Amino acid sequence: GEDVEQSLFLSVREGDSSVINCTYTDSSSTYLYWYKQEPGAGLQLLTYIFSNMDMKQDQRLTVLLNKKDKHLSLRIADTQTGDSAIYFCAETAQDDKIIFGKGTRLHILP
Amino acid sequence: NAGVMQNPRHLVRRRGQEARLRCSPMKGHSHVYWYRQLPEEGLKFMVYLQKENIIDESGMPKERFSAEFPKEGPSILRIQQVVRGDSAAYFCASSPGQGIAEAFFGQGTRLTVV
Numbered sequence: 001g002e003d004v005e006q007s008l009f010l011s012v013r014e015g016d017s018s019v020i021n022c023t024y025t026d027s028s029s030t031y032l033y034w035y036k037q038e039p040g041a042g043l044q045l046l047t048y049i050f051s052n053m054d055m056k057q058d059q060r061l062t063v064l065l066n067k068k069d070k071h072l073s074l075r076i077a078d079t080q081t082g083d084s085a086i087y088f089c090a091e092t093a094q095d096d097k098i099i100f101g102k103g104t105r106l107h108i109l110p
Numbered sequence: 111n112a113g114v115m116q117n118p119r120h121l122v123r124r125r126g127q128e129a130r131l132r133c134s135p136m137k138g139h140s141h142v143y144w145y146r147q148l149p150e151e152g153l154k155f156m157v158y159l160q161k162e163n164i165i166d167e168s169g170m171p172k173e174r175f176s177a178e179f180p181k182e183g184p185s186i187l188r189i190q191q192v193v194r195g196d197s198a199a200y201f202c203a204s205s206p207g208q209g210i211a212e213a214f215f216g217q218g219t220r221l222t223v224v
Contacts, residue, residue: 004152042215042217043215096158097158098213100145100154103152
């Protein structure tokens with residue numbers, strides 16, 4: 001079946017790098033996504049990666065994909081207080097549904 | 111994602127009433143997805159619609175919930191005889207077609223059943 005797993009919490013000091021990890025089960029996923037949700041707000045697409053890529057960089061964000069291990073990570077360099085949010089990993093399943101993980105709550109320490 | 115409009119943003123209903131949630135997709139988008147987010151949970155798929163067609167409703171509860179996406183007008187998620195357990199944030203996303211990378215999400219409707 002389809003499942004996306006991620007740790008629920010992460011605390012990082014301001015200025016350090018944050019690394020949020022995710023594992024998925026559907027090996028036929030074509031796209032994998034990272035969404036950000038700030039308190040009381042909707043979802044913001046941060047970045048996505050095609051399944052035939054292994055890395056994508058966009059300013060402070062780096063996405064790494066290990067297709068063999070079905071492992072996806074999001075690295076946020078120089079973490080700021082504005083990065084405090086819930087980060088959702090998601091995959092596109094065979095039938096074009098987007099399957100989400102439960103989200104990782106990123107807490108920034110001063 | 112500001113292009114996907116959901117209304118109302120907040121909706122309060124008494125138990126037993128009906129809730130109607132609206133989603134206007136981005137211009138040019140003919141595919142709509144509805145997701146439900148329970149407190150402290152991730153998003154759960156409910157239903158996937160194209161204009162005038164339900165493609166996949168495997169995530170919809172069997173009773174009281176229905177969805178439509180008419181040829182004209184917004185997509186509607188309808189919940190009849192609401193119960194407290196229906197309290198959640200309901201998100202709509204739209205995309206221009208199948209198999210594309212980006213589905214844009216609306217801001218969500220927060221339903222509270224009292």
